[in-house]
């Protein structure tokens with residue numbers, strides 16, 4: 001697939017809703033980016049009203065609504081930028097650049113296992129939507145600290161042809177413990193040809209190790225602190241077997257086999 005031109009859009013916030021402690025869904029009206037975006041790509045958002053107006057924040061796109069021309073981001077409040085983002089209201093404007101980066105690329109016809117920890121559920125949802133349209137379906141494993149933090153669960157549950165497993169650290173829903181265990185069970189079942197994983201780096205590392213041990217191709221979506229988001233500043237480098245790559249334009253999705261952990 002040819003690369004899609006990166007767009008800049010001044011967008012309007014449609015809603016910004018708290019889903020659980022420190023977790024929010026923000027919908028913005030961004031018809032051009034929503035239309036162009038492929039599963040796994042991200043946007044660079046200028047958060048209005050921030051003192052550092054220059055630095056944008058990168059977010060994966062959770063889902064799009066082509067008819068409404070909107071895109072949705074699932075974000076976690078971790079610092080000043082996301083804290084400020086959580087205070088914004090419908091009607092406020094913000095500038096987005098996107099789509100940025102590459103997209104998930106499962107082999108055609110592969111039986112796919114997707115593993116998302118925490119807000120790592122976000123960049124996998126559009127991939128799951130695409131795979132759910134195929135008759136062979138998809139298996140999704142979601143993990144979070146608590147049942148309340150599994151904020152994407154209902155959307156995943158609504159997908160057709162999708163097997164869903166969940167794990168919570170406190171045992172309040174699904175498997176009690178880390179989602180690495182249901183991921184391992186699924187890999188051991190021998191029913192999958194491809195694994196995609198996103199979430200905290202230790203989770204990514206463990207699951208991609210399990211996939212590699214089983215001889216399965218695995219893709220990982222990595223996060224790095226980003227400044228320019230266009231490949232110019234080298235603030236987002238990922239060490240790979242082919243040398244340093246830029247997470248923003250060479251990723252954020254990498255083959256697990258190429259990453260030097």
Ligand SMILES: Cc1cc2nc3c(=O)[nH]c(=O)nc-3n(C[C@H](O)[C@H](O)[C@H](O)COP(=O)(O)OP(=O)(O)OC[C@H]3O[C@@H](n4cnc5c(N)ncnc54)[C@H](O)[C@@H]3O)c2cc1C
Pocket residue numbers: 042057058059060061073074075076077078079080081082083119122123222223224225226252
């Ligand atoms: C490609 C990509 C996709 C992302 N998708 C999402 C998403 O869908 N939902 C979501 O909640 N977050 C996502 N992030 C992370 C998000 O960009 C950061 O949490 C955000 O920029 C933090 O801004 P802040 O000003 O609130 O925090 P800061 O005050 O800048 O930092 C607070 C803490 O967050 C860490 N942090 C900051 N930026 C990043 C980053 N880029 N990656 C990892 N850790 C960071 C810092 O090390 C620090 O510990 C993504 C990051 C990348 C690179």
Ligand code: FES
Pocket residue numbers: 225226227228229230231232233234235236246247248249
């Ligand atoms: S953020 Fe500048 S090169 Fe990636």
